[in-house]
Amino acid sequence: RVGGLVGNNYGSIAYSYATCTVRGTETDIYYTYVGGLVGSNIGSISESYARGAVFGQENIGGLVGYNSSSITNSYATGAVTGDSYIGGLVGFNHSEGNVTNSFWDKETSQQNTSEGGTGKSTVEMKQQGTYSSWDFVNIWVFNLTNNEGYPSLRWSAAVLQAEIPTANPGAGAYVSTQSVQLNTATAGATIYYTTDGSVPTAESVPYTGAITVAADMTIKAIAVKAGLTNSPIATFSYVIQSEFAGGDGSIESPYLIATADQLNKVRNYLDKHFKLIANISLDSYKAGAGWIPIGSNDTNQAFAGSFDGDGHTISNLVINSTVASGLFGYVKAGAEIRNLKLENIDLTSSDEVGGLTGDNRGTIINCSAKGTVRGTWDNCVGGLVGDNEGTITSCYFDGTVTSTDDYVGGLVGRSIGSITNSYASGSVTGEDDVGGLVGYNHIYNGSKGEIIGCYATCTVVGTWNSIGGLVGDNAGPITNCYANGTTTGNNLRCKFIGGLVGLNYSPISNSYAIGAVSGPAEVGGLVGDNNSAAITNCYWGIEETGLALSDGGTGKSTLELKQQTTYADWNFTTIWNIKDSVNNGYPYLRWQDVQDNPPQTYLLTITAGTGGSITTGINGNYAAGTVINIAATPS
Helix, strand or coil: CCCCCCCECCCEEEEECCCCCCCCCCCCCCCCCCCEEEECCCCEEEECCCCCCCECEEEEEECEECCEEEEEEEEEECCEEEEEECCCCEEECCCEEEEECCCEEEHCCCCCCCCCCCCCCHHHHHHHHHHCCCCCCEEECCCCCCCCHEEEEHCCEEEEEEECCEECCCCCCECCCEEEEEEEECCEEEEEEEEECCCCCCEEEEEEEEEEEEEEEEEEEEEEEECCCCCCCEEEEECCCCCCCCCCCCCCCCCCEECCCCCCCCHHCCCCCCECCEEEECCCCCCCCCCCCCCCCCCCCCCCCCEEECCCCEEEEEEEEECCEEEEEEECCEEEEEEEEEEEEEEEEECCEEEEEECCCCCCCCCCCEEEEEECCCCCECEEEEEECCCEEECCCEEEEEECCCCEECEEEEEEEECCCCCCEEEEEEEEEEEECCEEEEEEEEEEEEEECCCCCCCEEECCCCEEEEEEECCEEECCCCECCCCEEECCEEEEEEEEEEEECCCCCCEEEHHHHHHHCECCCCEEEEECCCCCEEEEEEECCCCCCCCCCCCECHHHCCCHHHHHHHHHCEEEEECCCCCCHHEEHHHHHHHHCCCCCCEEECCCCCCCCEEEEECCEEEEECCCCCCCCCC
């Protein structure tokens, strides 16, 4: 019984090693039991190793010659030579013997077998990943310049070690995406890390900048510097307790919203992307001043991301405010809101106010609102949008809009942006610049409001000037539109009252009006007062409006207005249609057919190639024929 450390072990051996050359000679009476660490083991061996060559006849092992007990977390590398019962780690393992998480070097031992343990190549023996369950923080250490690159016991490693990495913020639970910075106190050391649970090595990803933690993640890191032992492994586990029902706020994976409280948290991430996945009631936000609008015109406080309603409905929105108000207060240029319905809304504000947003500079597509919107001061009041400088497409409002002042419209109060394929129905009441669709279609700094393919069926009442079935005061082009609602100047001082436009400064083409019009001065079936702007291929109903005069356009009888031949230069192939059974026989816009019979929708998923990212475009369900802008970087 000959061993590099102990010949015959009945006790416990731990945190020990031997590098001796060990020789045993068989006699006529006794077998040899020869091991690099222990000759015969009947006790326990753990966290130990042997590096010396071992010679004998029988029961010869790189670590233990004969074993009938436990060997744990140990290894051997020495050459093993003998006649029988030879093993790279253990020569002979008794049935009561148990060998766990232990290894031998098949190349240096020149042995491919062992009665216990796992044989590894020299390269594998010098990789920390081989010893996955070993404690390299407190017991073992790896350094390629120490112990010839094999694991050493920390107490015996007479080398300096790099400082263990630290993290900021530290491990823990968070409610939002974290930007984690790694650091080590060892100057000039490189940090290597993993995020997949594997053990980090000098072959892992080098740390060069903050790590984004958007979901649950465990970061493992080591510090490495030439001449020093690698630091212990640092482990940082992060749990992201999402404020939303899923997603990470990116274009590819928007935050998912399923509750009113999740919707309320949108305001904390104004530049992120969101998607509604359920209908939501805001009953719990009615108290006091009600819902606080998302985003304001303060610096960096406007909504700048995207919001996809995905066809869902938000109901019972109540606001009593003195700031720009709507579900959103202020929507920044570049932002987008789409596919959202608002129902049973009740809004009051002394600033810009609209069901969806008080002020829009971005893009609004396929959105609607139903309910009541009130303005109480000199502001812009619209059923959907108060003040529009962006684009509005395929949207509508149905309900009541009232104001004690100017710029009041069924859909938009004031606009210098574009409005396309949209409509308003219900009633609109205001003082000055009051319209069934838009109160004031504005011009500012060279930008003109543009209205294309829209209509209004509102009852419109104004108490001062510029009152129109479609637009009260118009300074931008109007094309392919119509108005079919009563328009009234309800005060003796009123003037500029028209079935389509009250006061006009810009071209109007291919449009008509058929609602009753009344007022004390400058009243017209199509336009109340036109300031030298071109009015082309436009008509009003003499019988319907009750007026034979208009400052522009051509008056027609009811019979004529219901005949396609009246509209000789209109496009009845792609823009207009006329049927006895639709719109009471008057022309209507072809997109209204699509509205009544929605096209099939398709799920669109947008992804970027390797190394790229999507900068414009949102995953979602889109109706056939929708134009979708997509951009990526690199371009």
